[in-house]
Amino acid sequence: MASALRRLGSAAARRGLSTACEDTKKSLFQLPQAGGKSSNLCSAINQALHIALESDPRSYLFGEDVSFGGVFRCTTGLADRYGKSRVFNTPLCEQGIVGFGIGLAAMGNRAIAEIQFADYIFPAFDQIVNEASKFRYRSGNQFNCGGLTIRAPYGAVGHGGHYHSQSPEAFFCHVPGIKVVIPRSPRQAKGLLLSCIRDPNPVVFFEPKWLYRQAIEEVPEEDYMLPLSEAEVIREGSDITVVGWGAQLSIMEQACAGAEKEGISCELIDLKTLIPWDKETVEASVRKTGRLLISHEAPVTGGFGAEISASIVERCFLRLEAPVARICGLDTPFPLVFEPFYMPTKNKILDAIKATVNY
Amino acid sequence: MAGLGMRKSRNFINRIISSSQIHQSLGVLEHIHSASSHRTHLSKFPTKIPTWGGPAALSSSRRFESTEAEKQAECMTDIGDDNQMLDFPGGRIAFTSSMRFIPESPEERIRCYRVIDEEGRPLMDSGLTKISEEVAVKMYTGMVTLQVLDTVFYEAQRQGRISFYVTTIGEEAINIASAAALTMDDLVFPQYREPGVLLWRGFTLQEFANQCFGNKADYGKGRQMPIHYGSNKLNYFTVSSTIATQLPPAVGAAYSLKMDKQDACAVTYFGDGGSSEGDFHAALNFAAVMEAPVIFICRNNGWAISTPTSDQFRSDGVAIRGQAYGVKSIRVDGNDALAMYNTVRAAREMAIGEQKPVLIEAMTYRVGHHSTSDDSTKYRPANEIEWWRMQKDPVNRLRKWIERNGWWSSEAESELRIDVRKQLLDAIQVAERVEKPPIADLFTDVYDVPPSNLREQEKLLRETIERHPRDYPEDVPL
Known part of the structure; x- marks a missing residue:
């Protein structure tokens, strides 16, 4: 029994959000001065994901078509670099993607879940509203899934019609327990996404897909984070x-x-x-x-x-x-x-x- | 079943012999070449030839191999088609010229594994594992404790001392025996009718009482209704009222155990009603594809509140669906503690050893009402409930077996029941006296730290309470 308890102890300790980047968090929390490589928003997201996977071995990236690079190419090269067990395809099932991510995050991992279009996030609404957002509160902070970040491209793109254009952010703003973050540019996207991934709360991160290729600016190559809840x-x-x-x-x-x-x-x-x-x-x-x-x-x-x-x-x-x-x-x-x-x-x-x- | 697969294979090869020469001339079609390599085919192909209704051929969740696309056929032929195969993207599939629909149900319903009969007599060849006196008596003690816990808390609810309660009556064996077959490192993602798992793991009667009374010792800080237990220490994730939402997270947690190479699995419980939720299907499919060490335990107790399984699904219950997802599955008598114990132990070995999910359908009956807000005699006959309670009681059944082994006596029985009841009444009295959680707990844990809107709302609320103290319960400390 004593050894069982010790094992439990270590399991419980592991369940805290992994802290691979905590030490450097403070110094990272600022936008570096101008400079960096000219990148579009898609590439900035890709850089952030690279850094997230590189800097924390307990981070995972998954979703529909993520393995080959994603339909928008944001996850290009990541499966080859970090392996199919950390960057992988999932079945076409949004409630499964988010639910799986919640369980992964609850074990002290950083679970980065991709929903292919924000228009398709609704099957996962129950998992977000009733599981992710209440995971900490309902357990009295015994458990949390703070390592969960849900990425989803949102918004108009000129020819997307009903199901490739929606901006569903308001639904999620009615849910205490999650954060909702939307970047405006490549530099912002990289810094904010890294903050979301490392934030100890579940976050829904909507990416403006119209800007994936349209918005280009100099993006610092290093690891940096931009503060959440600061306009x-x-x-x-x-x-x-x-x-x-x-x-x-x-x-x-x-x-x-x-x-x-x-x-x-x-x-x-x-x-x-x-x-x-x-x-x-x-x-x-x-x-x-x-x-x-x-x-x-x-x-x-x-x-x-x-x-x-x-x-x-x-x-x-x-x-x-x-x-x-x-x-x-x-x-x-x-x-x-x-x-x-x-x-x-x-x-x-x-x-x-x-x-x-x-x- | 293996026999059936074998027989089909032989027929298959006989047909090939008769037409192989013609087919070889077609060249482009990938087919089984000749009779000279029978042995290879027999061992190789049963997994690739659909034997409808026979699980042997498809029970493996291995990925079907696919060869290169250029070998694929473009032409059609009017000759017998039964020996030709094609590489579809999901793997090689044999053709047939006979149009045959898969029947909606197997010829025989899936059988229910059991180890002892209603009289506690071991059945022949049941694979009764050696369960020590210590474990058997501990299981029985746990089941009785759970029964008494239900009785006392149910009464407490009826007396208005707690607001709500859900009993586990009739499902004590599923609760306790499944828990006994696991280790403490296994992660439990419960629904709400499995308090016995928590009891087995060492949650104290006082801890149960504290949660039901929502006092400040409740780990959930009084935020959830009674019976929504959770314990980080005991690897028991906090109960939610939603149905089946715990299933996909269980798969994610199991994947984490897999990545960490832990000697542990995730275990998740749900009911027959829960098997209709999208999350059930999502979780089974994810678990199969991710090869996650997770055990799905369905308590098929016949009733989802007032909905009988006949209004819930038309499949042969739940176990049969495992195969469709590529998940091993079994149906077990949920009122036979020993069968339940054996099954979960074996499932655990498979889940961890093979790094794959397992689905268990435990057949049982919900003897209690759905909850204290329900009167089940409005939708099902009282004599049906009574029959299950009296004739099929899993606690009584295990008692007969341990008594048969000379491990239990009437004296031990009455001593145990009196003792547990007394402990519970004490626990309730203590829990009732412990004060409620402070008002500050309303605002914490929404996020890791309260953001400015919550700090502002707390301030405003405190000012309102000061102005209108009588509007608020007196027993919540400010």
Whole structure:
């Protein structure tokens, strides 16, 4: 019995999230100064996965078609480098992928699960909502699956129709116990993904697939992490606060540039982490500008923009000089031919910026 | 079954002899060459020739080999087709010119393995392993303890002392005997009708009581309904109320054991109703493909709340589905503790030794109501329940066997029952007096550290409590 207990002891110790990178975590937690190799977002994700697998022998990467490099090629070369037992295909079954990942993570591993398209994440919704998000809470912190990261490409891509275009982030923002993170660019993607993988909580990481090849910037080659739950002011301004995340930020940036030409100064904020989100940064900005616009691709009704709007009205009611504007997707399924009509485009945003400022 | 496979192979080869010359001229078709290599074929091909309804040929979960694509056929022929094969992407498959559908069920239902009969008499050739007096008596003691635990907690719920309860009556053998056949290193992913596994592992009666009362000694910090036990120390993952969601995580954990080369497996329990959930199918398929050392134990107790198995599935129960996923499976008498013990022990050896999953369907009957919120006489005859309770009680059956061996007596029986009941009543009294978990526990463990929204909500809640203290239970410390 004594030896059985010792074995148990070691098993229990192992179940804590493996700490291969903990020592260096602090110093890694900053975006290195400019420089690095020019990379697209797909390659930045690939680099992050390389580093995650390299730096922690207890990390695993799996999902549909992951072994040959994935349908978007984000996992290229990883199975060859780290072996088929750490980087592997799974059956075509999202609830199985996430459930498997939860069990793997519960044993102190970093389980990086890929859902091929965010549109297909719904079979796994029960596993995310009832297992992953409650694993720690329901056990009184006896168990956790914090090593789980679920990656899923999301959003419009110009020709994706109903089932290759959706932005389902709001569903997951209603689930205490998980984090939801969406990067806007290659540098952000690499640093945020590494943070998500090493975060001691389960994370859903949505990758803007439109930017996989479109967005190119210099990405530092080293291992670095960007903090979660910290929004970033990416453009300072004084007339209106404009909040978004992911691929939509580049559209919003164009609208802000257009507004500038008309003498309107926009402050653009990348939320990055949707839950738990950085209310304080948005609040501070709105206190300064007195106006708020939120934009996302997902349908406007019940979208995360509604949550931001309500929270800021609660905190900044007297400071607001105009109603909070939401420029989002329409309340229709994502339409193929009508995509240009559905989308929260630059000019829809620009019009709303002007209307809000001139309210 | 091996015999059946063999017979088919011989017929197969006879047909080849009659037409092999014609076929060789076709060249492009991959087929069995000649009768001169009978021996090779007999040993090699049974796994590749579908013997519908006969599990021998497909019971192996090995991957079917495939040869190169250029050898594949393009032409069709009007001659007998039974000796031709083609490399489909999943491996080589023989053709047949007879159109034959696989029947929806096997000719004979899968038999149920047992070791002792209702009178506790060992059956011939049952492979009764040597179970020592110590283990047998410990198993029996565990089963009785579980019975008394159920009786006392059920009464406590009826008296309004706890809010909810689920009994395990009728399924004591599945609980205790399966636990006895495992080691403490094996990971348990339970549903909610397996408290006996936890009991066997050393969860104390006080720990059970603390959870049911949701006091501050409850490891779950009072967050879940009664019977949602969990213990990290005992490798027993915390119970959730959802059905079958524990199955895919069990496979992931088993894969981790495999990667760590541990001498251990994962074990997960569920019911006949749970076998209809998508997670069941996901988990079996994943376990087979990942070659994960996990044992699936289905407690087929006939009832999913009020739904009988006839409304649940049309397959011959659950065990038969294993083969479709490439998973070894067995049906066992869940009311025969010795059969259950033997089966789980063998399954564990296979799961770890071969690094593969095993599916066990334990046939039993849910003698209790689904839960304290259910009255099962509304949907099933009382005399049916009574028959199972009186005639098929697994506890009584094991008692007869240990008494037959001279390891148990009426005195020991009454002493045990009185003793356990007293311990339980004491545990309940203690648990009732322990204070509730503090309000701070409402906000912790959602994440590893509470984020700002939760800190803000805690502050607001505390202010509200100060203004309206009477709106809140007095026994939760602030």
